[in-house]
Amino acid sequence: MLTVAQAFEKFMQGLELHEGEDREAKRQERNVFEAMRRRLGPRESILSGSYGRKTAIRPLHDIDLFLIFTANTSGTGKTVGPEEFLNRVKEALEEEFRGKQARLQNRSVNIEFNGTGIGFDVVPALEDPRRPGTYWIPDVRKDDWIQSNPRKHIDACDAANAKASQRLKPLIKAIKRWRQLQGKPVPSFLLEVMAYKGIDSFHPDPRLSIYAQGMAHLFQFMSERIMEQWPEPAGLGPPVNSGVGQTNLVQGQQRLSGAARRAARALELERVGDILGANEIWRELLGPDFPVR
Known part of the structure; x- marks a missing residue:
């Protein structure tokens, strides 16, 4: 029988991207960047979002690019509307990827590629000439531009992970799997940002x-x-839970509370030596990929 620690190690390994997935994602990222450079001339790209962090x-789905x-604009993009x-x-x-239909989203444009199942959320950004490293990105719902800096998001995640002896990122991944099984009541980035603080x-x-x-x-x-x-995390844009409806937040809170109760019970069982019982609760929370035996 696996100990709880061994079961978690095997489960965490199963969440990691395979080498082929990582290689294919980077190859497609280069293709998208080169295609966009031919058409619109971006200066550089950053692999951001959860993939960048x-x-x-x-399985890997959408990657934030x-x-x-x-731009020959004011730097805040005010001369160009976000939706435009x-x-x-x-x-x-x-135009570059004939036969594919791109999808307009609130702050990005999504395009998916056949075969790999990998898609990209392309986030266009204008660098603020007065504040190098600060970028303005479009927000259609606000009909305005908001500030962001994905490099600071990566730094914040890395710093929190270092404080947790490199154990926070695996925990974040496990919580993201739990969120998927719960029907994604709240954004994964909100849970991730809370984890940066919670681990303290x-x-x-x-x-x-x-x-x-x-x-x-x-x-x-x-x-x-x-x-x-x-x-x-960059201290620039709106709060991470901005735009998340109250109903979703309440639902998220209820499901997190239920998970906390079940997790506490699993710890009690582990403490008294009922390893199988503890692992079965973790399997209930994290899905059939969590090994019991």
């Missing part, structure tokens, strides 16, 4: 699985704090 889980433009800018990107993608108050018992304790701790922390405003 290395918190993506398999941040395209940086040096996104439509330019959409048209350019469809984590003090594990060396007698129990550290990943099991980390999951239980984060479920409890998130259930208690999800209704708060969570600042965007």
